[in-house]
Amino acid sequence: MAATLLDIAKRLNISVATVSRALNDRPGVGSNLRQRVIDIANEIGFAPNMSARSLVTSRTQTLGFVIRPFDQPFSSDPFYFPILMAIEVELVTHDYHIMLTSLNSENPTNLRMVEQSRVDGLILAGPNLSPQFVTTTLNRGIPVVLIDNKPLHRKANTILTDDGGGAYEATAHLLSHGHTRIVHIGGPEEWVSNRQRYIGYCAAMRDAGLGDNCRVMHMEGTTSTTGEAATAKFLDGPEPPTAIFAANDSMALGAARAAAARGLTVPGDLALVGFDNISAAEHFSPPLTTVRIFKEQMGKLAARRMLEILNDPDIPPVETRVSTELVIRQSCGCS
Amino acid sequence: MAATLLDIAKRLNISVATVSRALNDRPGVGSNLRQRVIDIANEIGFAPNMSARSLVTSRTQTLGFVIRPFDQPFSSDPFYFPILMAIEVELVTHDYHIMLTSLNSENPTNLRMVEQSRVDGLILAGPNLSPQFVTTTLNRGIPVVLIDNKPLHRKANTILTDDGGGAYEATAHLLSHGHTRIVHIGGPEEWVSNRQRYIGYCAAMRDAGLGDNCRVMHMEGTTSTTGEAATAKFLDGPEPPTAIFAANDSMALGAARAAAARGLTVPGDLALVGFDNISAAEHFSPPLTTVRIFKEQMGKLAARRMLEILNDPDIPPVETRVSTELVIRQSCGCS
DNA sequence: AAAGCGAACGAAAACCTTTACGTAATTGTT
């Protein structure tokens, strides 16, 4: 049903080759004829059939966005949606489309959309993608940009948040309130982001001369209930902490629950700082002090990086680190 | 670089037609030869080039997901992400892919991905898509499924939440607490969902013999600040309400702020019920009583409906309404 | 005026797959 090059060609008694050249700003067609072609194309609403075009150019103008949901009912705070939207917005101006794929654990290594040559490149988002999946994907030879992930012994184009810096700043802020028994409750240690946040926490403690006070509990999950469990162990253990730096806001909210269950007030008996700045943090009571991640910025940078690789596949990989912002509310002890 | 039918054909000294038939479970190829074809296909990792296939079948096995973000920095609670993911999960088992497009206000009526014949169908999500966009899209002749949207004078395949029922239940619950001065603060009246929620609220009031007490304030936005503003007007006006049913959780949280600013406690001085069950609702203090929307269910149903239309484009449109669930926490007055 | 040259266009191949059609071989029927 859709109009084709041939439709335009017949209307003007010219060949499809000329129509193609006229519409694609290629030389070899007179300026007046070119204009007539363009006019007719607009008139009949011509748009090139992407299947046909892709078949010959072997470029689809489509990018794959790969994500592995944290939890199966996708009820949790959808961390990557703003990133995804930012990517889409950035890409649409460059005539690229984006195709979504969620990776469940069972389907680890094969991506139909690249095998079927549906995409020109891949954006892999999330720290919970398995390392072997990431490396095999990088080895595919297809352009790849990572978000919040970083292969171990390998260079790659990746957009990271400055987790270490953010964690340092958060911990330093708790220290500035006079706390000395600050513990860290962390998410899965395999994730780069969690390792970095732990490192940042330790660095801040060390710089305050409290290196020996570093205590961490790495959990398997990142939900509020796991945060609650970790906090419970700390509070019921020896030398209970007076402040907690949580690896993410959900866990911090869980920590608050654990405190409340023991009759402790936040921030009076237990100061709290989280990470991520999810929407619940602002509305929590007390409002949660946390480290903000600039998700839109990360998405935009990932998209731009992808466009650069697409233009020149041989440029060396670069690792981009987006800085964070400590948003001070009240759970840390500030009024 | 990728393997083609011809590669397999040459290995076996047969024609590409036979290879195609063998791989697509079509008759006309002997069972032993078919098996050899399949073996080689697996061996060399053959996957059909979708561009070529689409070119001849004029089906792309791709669906477009159209969304118009509520706010430009995509920071707010991304309502449609769980829906999107549920759709993807449901579709991937049927060999369909999903292509994302965000619609900004400037770019209202043209969808490049359908003009370029990139998609076999469209899923339009959200009440904030302009009516003329929806109708022109429906007139395109391409299969369309709507989510949380419903054209005025036109039948369409659409998945809706039972907003009216949920609102009725929420209001009835406030009534059961003995409130009589219950007001409704609503979002944009153009959205079906908001109209339905208002209607449900009124019905519950009427059924309680309080039809005359119906008071509503429809706002332009849906954020907590607009909710705060609406609540402020009510509280500062004559006969201030003792309970508020808000059209969504963000506005309910804003209402709580307005109450707090006036020294009113929730739920003691002002009971609150929201809608949507965003993640912040659970962690709010007091935890927000609200109406849960089954987003994953909606996404799944939308995907299934789409598959049905794709199989038989002539089946009559169906309007599906997913029921809600009142999740009772404490902002309503329950302990 | 002849030679050379660039610009403007057409013809056709190529990309890879599906499918209608044709042909040969096999099976089944009388």
Add this chain to the structure above:
DNA sequence: AACAATTACGTAAAGGTTTTCGTTCGCTTT
């Protein structure tokens, strides 16, 4: 044993676009 019907395969066209290679035409140069 002759013929019909079925099975198993090959041939070739079709789908719409890009791109290489020719060809023609008009123009400049000497």
